[in-house]
Amino acid sequence: MNKKGLSYFIMFLVYLIVLSMVLYFIVQIAKQGLAADLETKGLEYDLLMNRLLYSPNSISYTDTTIGRTYPGIIDMNKFNEETLNKTFGDSKRFGMKVNLGKDTIYYNKESYDEFQPLLWSEKYGSLNQTMFVFTDTNKKQGEMLHVLMVYAK
Amino acid sequence: MRCLKSKRGSWQIEILKPVFELILIFLIIFLPLLYFANSFSTVQGYEKIFLAKDIGLLVDTMYVGQGKTTLTYPENTSQYSVDFKTNKVQVYDIDNLLLKGGFQFSEDSIVEFVHREIPPIKNYGQLIFEKSDKLFTVNRQSELMAQQEAR
Numbered sequence: 052m053n054k055k056g057l058s059y060f061i062m063f064l065v066y067l068i069v070l071s072m073v074l075y076f077i078v079q080i081a082k083q084g085l086a087a088d089l090e091t092k093g094l095e096y097d098l099l100m101n102r103l104l105y106s107p108n109s110i111s112y113t114d115t116t117i118g119r120t121y122p123g124i125i126d127m128n129k130f131n132e133e134t135l136n137k138t139f140g141d142s143k144r145f146g147m148k149v150n151l152g153k154d155t156i157y158y159n160k161e162s163y164d165e166f167q168p169l170l171w172s173e174k175y176g177s178l179n180q181t182m183f184v185f186t187d188t189n190k191k192q193g194e195m196l197h198v199l200m201v202y203a204k
Numbered sequence: 205m206r207c208l209k210s211k212r213g214s215w216q217i218e219i220l221k222p223v224f225e226l227i228l229i230f231l232i233i234f235l236p237l238l239y240f241a242n243s244f245s246t247v248q249g250y251e252k253i254f255l256a257k258d259i260g261l262l263v264d265t266m267y268v269g270q271g272k273t274t275l276t277y278p279e280n281t282s283q284y285s286v287d288f289k290t291n292k293v294q295v296y297d298i299d300n301l302l303l304k305g306g307f308q309f310s311e312d313s314i315v316e317f318v319h320r321e322i323p324p325i326k327n328y329g330q331l332i333f334e335k336s337d338k339l340f341t342v343n344r345q346s347e348l349m350a351q352q353e354a355r
Binding site for chain 1: 217225228229232233236237253254257260261264265267268269270271291308309310311312313314315337
């Protein structure tokens with residue numbers, strides 16, 4: 052390849068890279084516009100937050116005799132990371148920190164530690180819930196329950 | 205005519221270079237964009253994405269509920285395959301496998317989800333979602349009717 056051919060080849064590569072970048076941005080813009088109507092991230096993670104509080108397999112107290120779950124009462128025997136892992140399975144799409152008084156448990160701590168410092172970015176979202184709950188079935192002892200869920204959009 | 209007499213470069217390069225660039229632009233930008241826009245603009249493309257999201261959200265919702273739940277899915281999915289994989293649902297038709305609607309949901313480790321591919325069907329194709337304390341299944345109405353008849 053002579054000198055002119057080589058410079059033409061380099062210019063060709065530059066054109067190719069620029070064109071690829073233009074294509075990528077055009078497709079991304081078009082995709083965002085089309086996906087806007089079907090954006091459901093908020094609802095999706097709201098459902099998962101509800102699962103933490105309302106599911107019989109989660110941390111809430113469940114009366115096994117009648118099969119009823121009490122979302123305002125936390126079963127301290129179930130308040131551990133193993134319960135969270137069972138409740139949300141191994142999807143690992145989000146991280147969660149659950150704080151009850153002095154106790155703190157995590158679901159998918161790796162993702163939580165990764166996403167939490169990046170919440171300022173639009174690429175990451177969070178869902179926060181704070182509520183007063185009882186920690187015994189007699190409703191005599193209570194604590195504040197703080198839940199922070201972080202996810203990549 | 206000046207380019208034909210030019211000694212610096214051959215006239216073929218002067219003419220063919222822009223033509224080549226135009227062809228390149230057409231191949232790299234225009235054709236993929238056209239294909240992308242076309243696949244989304246069809247009603248089916250949009251419908252598949254909607255169905256995948258709707259079914260995934262429905263599964264997430266049913267996991268919140270207590271006890272045994274049975275739900276007949278009101279949307280028409282009879283012309284599509286619905287493929288349930290681990291933490292994921294995909295909706296597609298066999299004629300166009302390139303554009304699949306997909307959605308990730310979160311399975312519960314206690315209630316076992318039965319993963320399977322549900323093929324399209326003409327009659328009684330409504331999806332029936334059933335969740336008990338231990339098992340989560342999704343079947344076509346016709347499949348359940350056939351099971352009942354067999355009994």
